[in-house]
Amino acid sequence: QVQLVESGGGLVQAGGSLRLSCAASGRTFSRSAMGWFRQAPGQEREFVAAISWSGGNSRYSDSVKGRFAISRDNAKSTVYLQMYSLKPEDTAVYYCVAKRLDSYAAAIPTAYDYWGQGTQVTVSS
DSSP: OOEEEEEOOEEEETTOOEEEEEEEESSOOTTSOEEEEEEOTTSOOEEEEEEOTTSSOEEEOTTTTTTEEEEEEGGGTEEEEEEOSOOGGGOEEEEEEEOSSOOOOOOSGGGOSEEOOOEEEEEEO
């Protein structure tokens, strides 16, 4: 059974930092793209960042570019999202995603086959 389990969310003040982790199990994702989406209350799910299987290619939404950094450790089957300079508008549930086979770091939710349960990030002003 494939599982993506996120951790690291919480409450932080504006300007602070958090690091999210996503541990994958049930199959290997070492050749698959992985990423993060987020969803704020009353809003649609939004792309945050994605990374290719090797880590050599990554992409970010304009809203987080320069503040967030995605990385992965294939030996640990884990992908990370380091978030700096957090803003209240970053408040959302953050979801880890993974593709079954493809390594392309896509920015659309339908490109991903597996989703975690999400972790809440709340940024206070």
